[in-house]
Every structure is written in C-alpha cells, then in structure tokens.
Amino acid sequence: EPEVTQTPSHQVTQMGQEVILRCVPISNHLYFYWYRQILGQKVEFLVSFYNNEISEKSEIFDDQFSVERPDGSNFTLKIRSTKLEDSAMYFCASYYRWAGNGYTFGSGTRLTVV
C-alpha cells in the first residue's frame, strides 16, 4: 500500500536554528498538509498546499514557517528560527480528491528544540 514517507524520524536542534522537515507524499495525490502534535495535546492543522501554493494556513503558521514542493515529489516544512515551543511531532499528510478514504499520514518527525 502506498505510504507517505517522512524524514528524519527524530531531529534535535538548538533554539534559533533553522530546520527542514521532509516528506514524500503519495505520488498521485494532489493535496498536501502539515499537522503538528505537541506532546499530550491535540493534533493541530498547520497548512495545506495545492497546485504549488498554500491553500489554507492556521494561526500557528506564522512567518517563521514556510512550505515548499521543490521538485514535484518532496514536500518540505521549514522553521526558520526554532523556539522551544516548536518541539512537537510533525505529521505530513496527502490526499487525492475523490479518493473517499481520507488522508494518508506519514509516521511523523519528532522535533526537539533545546
């Protein structure tokens, strides 16, 4: 069964550093998402991406965040200057319109900011 692949599975970074989280969505999917889950809290929507542009973003997704689909297969989330409160599990998801089966999520990247 097709999978959404995320790398790395765990990243530790120092406060103020830039991080890039990588995702390879399912190849024929058209919509791409990032969600995050702070330990013990809800899974929260960050951003959706369709037709090479952001289609929706949450209030969490401020100027520190950016997304890109640089080569037609990878989908990246960049955090420009990490803060302690960015520590969370970040999930990538993709979706094919009319698939009817919901989103396919990756297994996540655990980001720890120290």
Place this chain on the structure above:
Amino acid sequence: GNSVTQMEGPVTLSEEAFLTINCTYTATGYPSLFWYVQYPGEGLQLLLKATKADDKGSNKGFEATYRKETTSFHLEKGSVQVSDSAVYFCALKLFGEETSGSRLTFGEGTQLTVNP
C-alpha cells in the same frame, strides 16, 4: 467554529471487554467524521469514516454511527484485544471543501490500554 470533543482518557480495559470512546462535535456545515488510530511509534491511520447522518463506519471490529441529532460519533468495539492498545482520535472535515485546503479538526485523543 468547528471542534471535536472526546471523552477524557486514558482508558484501561481487560481483553474481551466492551469499548466505547465518546466523541461529540460542533460544526458550521455538514461534516464528514473520522476515527484515526495511532499505534506506538507510528503515524495516524484512518480507522473508519462516515460522510452523512446515520451512516455507520466499520473496520476491524470497530464501529461508529454518525448521529446528527446528538452531534456524536462514538467509537465502539464489542471485544477488545491487546493489539488494540493505541491512541484514538476523532476528527471532522467539512463536506464540500474538496477544492480547498480542507483541514481535519481533531479531538484530544484517547489512550486505550488493553491488558491480557
């Protein structure tokens, strides 16, 4: 706005016990409803879904019925197994947003532990 509320956890059961995890929602439109499961160390997997009132989603012995009158989508299983131990998330997506970034709104998640 849209929101999902799940029963507080964690839930601990013995094998073969009956499971109910409550989920209620508020939505401004006509949502589709989902249950996702997260096994230890893994991502979110779709467990079941329902797209309109009175639909029943089912998978792997789990069931949930979309109740518009009570705005609920409770998850049930008649006989749980140790392998069902995971975190369960209720979620909604508004119907009709296929052409936009149709976000999922999640509940808090319920940790289920099943003991042998």
